[in-house]
Amino acid sequence: MIAFDYVRPNSAKAAVDAITKDASAQFIAGGSNLVDLMKHGVVAPQKLVDISRLPLNSIEQSGNNIRIGALCLNSEVAEHALIKEKLPLLAQALNAGASPQIRNMATVGGNMLQRTRCTYFYDLAMPCNKRQPGSGCGALKGYNRMHAIFGASNSCIAVHPSDMCVALAALDATVIVAGSKGERKISFVDFHRLPGDTPEKDTHLQKGELITAVEIPxxxxxxxxxxxxxxRDRASYAFALVSVAAALDLQNNTIQHVRLAAGGVAHKPWRLMAAEKYLKGKSPTESNFKAAAEAAMSAAKGYGYNDFKLTLLPNTIIHTLKTIAGV
Amino acid sequence: MGKFFERPLVPDDLDRVEGKEKVTGTASYAAEYDVPGVHYGVLVNSSIAKGKISTLNTREAERSPGVVAVVTHLNRPKIPFWDNPPEQQDNKRVEGQEFRVFFDDTIYFDRQPIALVIADTFERATYAASLVKATYKKESPSTNIKNNLDKALTAKQAQDYSRGDKDALKSAPVKIEAQYTTPFQVHNPMETHAATVVWDAPDKVTVYNKTQATKIAQQDIMRTFGLKAENVIVHSPYVGGAFGSSSRVWPEEMAALIGAKKSGKPVKVMLRRDEAFNMVGYRPTSVQRISIGAQSDGTMTGINHEAFGSTSQYEKFAERIVDPTKALYNCANVSTSYRLVPLDMSTPCWTRGPGETSGSFALESAVDELSYALKMDPLELRLKNFAEKDPDNGKPWSSNYLKECYESGAKKFGWKNRNPQPKSMQKDGWLLGMGMAAGIYHAGRSPATVSATLRSNGTLLVQTSVADTGPGSATIMTQIAAEAMSIDVRKVEFQWGHSTLPPAPGQFGSQTTASTGSGVYDAVKALQKKIAGMLSGKQGWAFSGLPVEDISFADEMIVDKNGDKVSYDDALKELSVKEIKAEFESKPTEEREQYSGYSFAAHFVEVLVHPETKMVKMNRVVCAVDAGRVINKKTAASQVYGSMVWGTGIALMEEGILDHRYGRYVNNDFANYHIPVNADICHVDVLFTDKPDPILDPMGAKGLGEIGLVGFAAAVANAVYHATGKRVRDLPITLDKLL
Structure with missing residues (x-):
């Protein structure tokens, strides 16, 4: 048996302390990804710090921000009246992810920290720089239909699998984290990393830091x-080939503000800044949406099996914007 | 015969006789038998697809807590049939050398079992299995069929075929020619393969496994280990789906047998999902080229179908991929060829509609392509070339209501509302496409032995070794027995799924109802004859001396010509016996040889395709099926629903994917190997002609297990073409192929 310790601290501070002291310790909340990774032998923490019962599970509005506790279940957030009314994009993205069973286990913080579903990452017999730095990238010249078209490196072309995070990126969320040195805030778009030469690191979280909440304006x-x-390839329970989260603030037939992010296309939820910049101040027309989609794709690159995303993503951007604007 | 199943004694919607056990969890599956002292075997699988094992270090695993044995090719016990094979090996169902687990150091396929770790708990065995270390002498694997067509072989079971003039195609005024491919598809039954093995004595073994044929499993095991038939007992009453994947004995069963022998403990082995992709059979990938020529009025003048299917390096697995092409259309000039391409993979095996499913995708897509070339309605084209007799051998059909399927299906579906122009129809902003295709599947019947026993409590016991892997066979056999005996269906007890029962054919080839059902019918008739004879032979009462044929069975009574009646219980009392038993081997009649027997289907499919993302949604399906007389309308409809669900998967998403650089699966789990979820399935209407076949068997039933799948994927592909104007010839039709 692979033995590991299990502790269940009573406070966020105690949880942070438990992790900080132990190099191979990991937090566990819903476990909907970590347990799989442990079964596959991808990770083997010597200590699990169970945070699932910490009081980090409230959803409340204060001023112009909605604060969602890191331990809220995906299903709780998706069904919460405040979220459905004020942040319907987030509710939609959550409900597009996984299955009801998984959404009933998975937490908001855990969703952000889930690992890629790249098949080479999970198969110990295959090369993977993310799992075993220096072993190579199996997907780069292999089966890469699900893989990145933005921001990839020769070390890693994996994508972040979350739907929720695409909406949070679009909505300009902020991540609140607690560490041994106190609390800090990380802008959501800066929370996840691009792979570069260190694809083993998914995020900018420091060792010992615990996500306590996300705040969304x-x-x-x-x-x-x-x-x-x-x-996706089937109607439910499949990861995105591509996904698009879009929001328009329309006044007098003019796009005052716009938010666009894409999923299934990069190592992190991919904010489409160039397209946003193009659309701001313009009218919501099909031709403007097409031009914006074109702007979004300027840095895109396919790796063979995923070349279709170079067509699918702009199509999906245009479809999404047209549907929102009703044109 | 026409009256069969019209009696109130036997409802034609009888609930599954084993339904309660299954839904309440009391039915035991192969890995669920509570065997005292059972140990758990976990396989260690190779990390390469081709080469030799150089070193195999099991020391650490052997020292791990709870481990009682680690079996490898280096320490396995002698296995008589493998170590000293007889020169003549007859009755082989697959040509070649079967895979022998732990036989030697050769690696034939990725994730090939190289060791079995046996421990007192599953968790300890799993951990210890991770401690076994192997090194290999690797060779470069070939797993891509398209790159290896030049290495194709012929097989005994796949002879070239030709009728009429091979060159007729050349002069056809209208002609289409295209290449179609189908990927690896994996059965993926809900229950993964498992076996629990107990050696009761050195020469006697009990096996709880998952099989479609307890008798085949028994024979394979007795042959391999040199045992007597009566010393190999196979139990497999409940099977959580099989679809062909449990039609032979596989490495996990042999590993459990060998492991139990080596360790001296009862051993249970159950595969993980990832292990079930390339070890226990799958549908081989195919490359097919079809050309069809026709006159301008649609009359087909020539068909050529060349098929390549994959197999392993050690066996030539052949299926019936070109068979629909031989028999579906009235075309005088048809030639087919079928070659096998050996790849560094495990041997494929029969997979629901084995051959016909892949072959009909190519044929029925090609017929659709021909209809557009002719500017002719695809249904009209099919009717134009309807075969009034079997064009393959000139024999009359035993029954053929395909025309009625076309007609009733088209009417229910609303085929006449279809605008023939591709990309011409829309619904809610989505492109709408309507497509159709036909299906044909051989109606088989094999000998089956069944025993029937009338017991003093007024019940009828019916026994045979047939499997019920899920289609409802036990229920149907119960109905047939009740009907044939004229007894309340609740008084019939049917026993199945054990090798100790009278021999029945395996549950495959859509022949269970026709074969074992006939066996049940004939055994009951033999029992009645025996009872009548005994009654007639008893002195001094109403039936004494009557000719046996004057004694009949009706309304749960035995009746003579004069109207004298005796109940079944009273008859036994009168005869002073506790029970009367008859056993009968039922065989196809000679008359059958004069006819050609097939089931038929017409599939009508409506899809919606998103104009920008190209996502495909099934919108509506009508399947009209001629499977002869329907014996149980619930289980029959479920067969077709299941076919439609799998057909949707085959058409739109199922694909076993390997990284050919490693010869290794990259999607061997349910997150990445997509099968339809509920949200992918649309409304489906199943229409049965429900007309008895007068020739094949006493019930008038034809096979139903596979016909729903034959042609279905083509109907979807044809609907997608109609919606988009894009012809996808390479399954599955994932949206990237439509962008």
């Missing part, structure tokens, strides 16, 4: 005009 215009589109 509310914009009533976005709440009225937003949509999460997930394109």
């Amino acid at each position: 509310v914009n009533d215009g976005f709440a009225k005009h937003s949509l999460y589109t997930k394109v």
